[in-house]
Amino acid sequence: MELHQLRYFVAVVESGGFSKAAKRCFVAQPSLSQQIIKLESELGNKLFDRLGRSVVLTETGKALLPKARLILSETDNIKTGITEEVDSGAGTLSVGIIPTISPYLLPGSLKRFSESFPQAKLALNENLTEKLVEGVVNLEIDTAIMSLPIENKLIQTETLFDDPLVLALSPEHPLSEAPEIKIDDLKEIPFIALGEEQCLGEQVKNFCYEKQINPDIICRTWNLSTIQQFVSLGDGVSLVPKMFVNTDTSGICTYRNIEDQAPSRTVVAAWHKHRRPSMLAKGFTRIVKEEYDSLLKSRDI
Amino acid sequence: MELHQLRYFVAVVESGGFSKAAKRCFVAQPSLSQQIIKLESELGNKLFDRLGRSVVLTETGKALLPKARLILSETDNIKTGITEEVDSGAGTLSVGIIPTISPYLLPGSLKRFSESFPQAKLALNENLTEKLVEGVVNLEIDTAIMSLPIENKLIQTETLFDDPLVLALSPEHPLSEAPEIKIDDLKEIPFIALGEEQCLGEQVKNFCYEKQINPDIICRTWNLSTIQQFVSLGDGVSLVPKMFVNTDTSGICTYRNIEDQAPSRTVVAAWHKHRRPSMLAKGFTRIVKEEYDSLLKSRDI
DNA sequence: AGCAACCATAGGCATTACCTATAATACATA
DNA sequence: TATGTATTATAGGTAATGCCTATGGTTGCT
Known part of the structure; x- marks a missing residue:
């Protein structure tokens, strides 16, 4: 069974004859006849009673008609249907x-x-x-x-x-009042670090290594909120991403940009x-x- | 767009690769590839992302999949569906x-x-x-x-x-007690006839003509119940089909078979x-x- | 680096849908 | 009854196209 056979079949029904259907389908009448005959032999029953002047559907033909129409409309709409679906953003x-x-x-x-x-x-x-x-x-x-x-x-x-890393420190920390903060200010400072399996922890570590900072890691934790808590308690400082700062409404920490050679992480898709x-x-x-x-x-x- | 293309498409999805799909569809891998490519070009979008080891559906492919499955299941079930429908006697x-x-x-x-x-x-x-x-x-x-x-x-x-015609007469009619009734008994008898545009009326007329009966038509009506009423009243007789007799529960008429050369009408489809x-x-x-x-x-x- | 798995491409072959021409039939008209 | 017209079926050739084998090019694993 092929789609064009169903198309021919429906055309015959709608036009009421093989010749007219052939014209409508832009094929020669024998071609259309052959395909109908083929379809009939595949289904094992005649689809039309051929009378001299007109053709009428057999029972089998009547049963086929709605099914054929369904399939054809499905296939005809498939391209636009898909386009619409994709354009509408349906999907996961x-x-x-x-x-x-x-x-x-x-x-x-x-x-x-x-x-x-x-x-x-x-x-x-x-x-x-x-x-x-x-x-x-x-x-x-x-x-x-x-x-x-x-x-x-x-x-x-x-x-x-690029998401800059900024220095997080307690409002009481001496550096919080400094006019500007430079990398050198961070050398040998008590530091609260993120677990190194987190990429951010790794990035901070690498940054320190490059800049020859040798922080005194007094605490290691696995999420930024905890860092924030530790920082607010006193001496320790940390490097946290700016996006964290901008969503921190607690006010228990002070954040300072690092002026020279500011570190950052590059966020990508x-x-x-x-x-x-x-x-x-x-x-x-x-x-x-x-x-x-x-x-x-x-x-x- | 062709059905086998949809079949190949679904096979690729289900088997996870062109080669496997080709095997499942019993075609060579290049044949299947070509058809998929053709389908893609017709839809204007790739259906699969070809990765080295595996293929995955694109958005377009995801959108096509349920539609393709629907069409294929429709077509696969079309023959049995029609057969069942026809066999079940649905239809008018x-x-x-x-x-x-x-x-x-x-x-x-x-x-x-x-x-x-x-x-x-x-x-x-x-x-x-x-x-x-x-x-x-x-x-x-x-x-x-x-x-x-x-x-x-x-x-x-x-x-x-063959539906025999039988003589309808009043229970009081002399013939109702006769041992047997022959055609000759009907000659020149008072007769209640059916309208000749009814085929039964025509048939009775022809029967009388053939048998050289010359009934005296005292009344002409257009349905058998009326004939029955008239017959029951007295002298007139009539020829009525046996199927009428067997559904007559009124008992106001007597019916007699005609023994020799009994007339009948042939009922056909x-x-x-x-x-x-x-x-x-x-x-x-x-x-x-x-x-x-x-x-x-x-x-x- | 070498190998295995996989999809794409190329070119030839075979199938088949299509075409034209014609036959066969039904139906209308003279 | 004969003829013309409209219709579908048949026959044989052609062209399109789906399929095949062989091969190329990647990828990913060993």
Whole structure:
């Protein structure tokens, strides 16, 4: 059974004859006849009673007609249907995101996303960079929001923004009143560090190594809120991303930019090298970028 | 777009690769690849992201998948679906029937028919032979129940039964007690006749002509019940079909067989010469025949 | 680096849908 | 009854196209 056979069949019904149907279908009458005969032999029953002047549907033909019409309308609408569906943003986007970004950008981004793509569904995966990379490579994750560096050659990235690291310290800390803070001020200072399996922890460590800072790590924890708590208690300081600062409404910490050679982490969207990001994925990364921009505008140190 | 392309597409999705899909579809891998590419170019978008080891659906592919599955399941089930539908007797049968049969056979036949084909619908058309023939030729009527002769060459018939004509007379009529009734007894007898546009009226007239009976038509009416009334009143007699007798529960008339050369009308099912009677049509005519048989058994004169 | 798995491309072959021409039939008209 | 017209079926050739084998180019694993 072929689609053109069904088309011919419906044309015969609607035009009331083989010859007329053939004209309508832009084929010669014998071609159409043959295909109808073929269809009939496949179904094992005649579809039409051929009378001299006209043809009428048999029982089998009557039963076939609605089914044929359904199939044809489905196929005819398939292209526009798909286009509409894709354009409307229906579908599921699988997103990965690292824990040191998620709490600060995700709430606002999710709101924006559901407004922009009301038909879309989102599958979220908050995890360490390593796991996210794995997910992207294994095609479980469409787009991951994380920070450089990413080693895997199968992954392609697009930079969303550079997120500066700023110094977090207690309002009572001597440096909180200094006119400006330089890298040298950080050497041998008591430091509260993030676990190194977190990429942010790794980045801070590398930054210190490069700048020949040798911080005295007095505490190591696994999330930024805890760092904030420790910092507010007294001597220890830490480096935290600016997006964290702009969502901190507690006021228990003071934050200072580092003026020279300010450290930063580069936040990117990452996807499988061979996959073209879907419209939803593009939309999502754009929204994350916008969310970050509006976050920075909302407050300055 | 072709059905086999959709089949290949679904096979790729389900098997997770072109080569595996090709095996499953019993074609060479390049053939399948070509068809997928063709489908993609027709839809204007890639359906799969080809990665080294595996392929994954694009957004377009995701949108196509359920539609393709729907179309394929429709087409795969089309043959069995039609067969079931036809076999179940769904559909409409258009039946024609003459007025001198309808009141006697139709009630029972309809009951039997709806029991045998609960899904079927019936379109009834009670009319004179002439109109029924017209309807059959114009394809408005599938099957007509009428009696011979039928002149039209476009019509094919199947004899259902021979319905004898019997003498109807008043219980007080002298002939009602006669040991047996012969044709000669009818010569020059007062006669109540049916309208000649009714085929039964015509048949009776022809029968009388052939047998050189010259009835004294004292009354002419247009239905058998009226004949019955007139007969019961006194002198006049009439010839009525046996199926009428067997449904007459009034008891106001006596009926006698005519022993020698008994007249009868041949009741047939008639349909367009070039149309094969549908299962419903066959079922209906069979049921009418059965109804007549059981009617005869139910009572004898 | 070498190998295995996989998809794409190229070119030839075979199937088949299509075409033209013609036959066969039904139906209307003279 | 004969003829013309409209219709579908048949026959045989042509062209399109789906399929095949062989091969190339990647990817990813060892």
